[in-house]
Amino acid sequence: QVRLAESGGGMVQAGDSLTLACAISESASSKTMAWFRRAGNKEREFVASIMGMSAATDYADSVKGRFTITRDNGKNICYLQLKSLKPEDTGVYYCAGSNLGLSGATLKMQQLYRDWGQGTQVTVSS
Numbered sequence: 001q002v003r004l005a006e007s008g009g010g011m012v013q014a015g016d017s018l019t020l021a022c023a024i025s026e027s028a029s030s031k032t033m034a035w036f037r038r039a040g041n042k043e044r045e046f047v048a049s050i051m052g053m054s055a056a057t058d059y060a061d062s063v064k065g066r067f068t069i070t071r072d073n074g075k076n077i078c079y080l081q082l083k084s085l086k087p088e089d090t091g092v093y094y095c096a097g098s099n100l101g102l103s104g105a106t107l108k109m110q111q112l113y114r115d116w117g118q119g120t121q122v123t124v125s126s
Contacts, residue, residue, distance in 0.1 A: 002026055002115040004095045009120030016085050020120060022078040022095030028052070029073040031097045035080045036110055037122075039091035046108035047093070048080060058107050063089075085124045092119040 003025035012018060022033065034049035048059045048069040057069050068081040078095060096113035106112055 002028070002097060004097060004115055004117035006093065006095050006117045006120040009093060009122045011123040011125065012085055014086055014124055014126050016124070018082045018085065018122060020080040020082065020093055020095075020122075022080075022117060024076040024078065024097065026076065027073075028071075028076055028078075028097060031099055031115075032102045032107065032113075033069075033071060033078040034096045034098070034107065034113060035069060035078075036094045036096060037089075037091040038094070038119075039088070042091075044094065044110060046110070049102070049107040050078065051102075060108075082122070085122075087124050087126045090122060090124050092121050094119045 005023045008020040030052040032051050035047040036044045037047050038044040046060050050057050050069045050071050066084045071078045095117040097115035098113045100112055
């Protein structure tokens with residue numbers, strides 16, 4: 001079973017930046033990787049994704065222009081750079097991986113991701 005381990009969360013002020021990292025226990029160059037987040041009692045929501053072969057990216061409208069997802073296949077790490085953070089970005093951020101050929105709307109469907117990390121907390125104060 002693939003193991004994912006997130007790191008890099010913390011408490012910051014509005015406008016600050018953070019970089020989250022997701023360490024993947026095996027070669028994941030062909031996997032689609034994604035970040036989701038859950039705020040309080042809300043449902044977990046899609047944040048960003050990056051495809052395996054093409055490295056094409058997709059973002060939730062709420063984070064476009066502020067967050068950047070990248071991957072280092074040599075190190076088996078997926079990153080999420082968070083800039084211009086807002087209090088509404090507060091939540092637990094989860095890394096996820098899928099071997100399925102996801103594209104378009106399916107990239108945002110968390111039920112199609114088999115591999116999940118434990119999450120890392122991001123708290124943004126105003």
